[in-house]
Amino acid sequence: MIISFTQDDGTVEQLSTDDLSAREAAAIEEAMGGAQWQRIEALLQLQDPTALRAVVWAFRRREQKDLAFDDFDIPGWRRRLKARISRDEIEDALTNLMAKALSSKSEDTQIDLLTPHLRTLAADPADVDAALDGLGKGHLVRHRQDSAA
Incomplete structure (x- = not known):
């Protein structure tokens, strides 16, 4: 997951959960009341404020070791x-x-049902088309574009 954090000056900081250490992920789980990481990822997809705040907090603790979640x-x-x-x-x-x-x-029908959701969640919606192409399912992208015209 990529968390975009717009600073007071308008700049956008990108924080990737892939860059968290195992200890940082465990600290997020603990701060979230013992939630398992899969649950936290699901909450992030739902734009849950506590999960979003917990990820930013984990990154801020790198510079401020004594920063309490609360x-x-x-x-x-x-x-x-x-x-x-x-x-x-x-x-x-x-x-x-x-x-x-x-x-x-x-599979094509199920992919067609999933792709609008993936486009909404994607940091870059073009990545969905690229992923479909990579899986040999690029025809689904073209089919959707043809039917929209």
């Missing part, structure tokens, strides 16, 4: 914080979907 806040969080998925996460989601759908022979 004391850390982000005023205006709704306009300043956004969680988006990376291309690797898009590829993982599509690969997992294809593996499950192969047995039902409905």
Whole structure:
């Protein structure tokens, strides 16, 4: 997940959960009441303010070792914080979907249902098309563009 944090001066800081250490991830889990990392990722996708704040807090603790989670806040969080998925996460989601759908022979239909959601969550919506191309499913992108015309 990529957390975009708009600073007071308007600059945008990108924080990737891929850059967290295992200890930092564990600290986020603890700060979130013992939630497992998969749950935190799901909450990030839902733009949960506590999960978003926890990730930024973990990065801020690198410079401020004694920064307590309960004391850390982000005023205006709704306009300043956004969680988006990376291309690797898009590829993982599509690969997992294809593996499950192969047995039902409905992979194209299921991918068609998932791609609008992936585009909404993607840090770069073009990554969805690139991931589809990489999986040999680029025809789904062209099909959607043809039907929209």
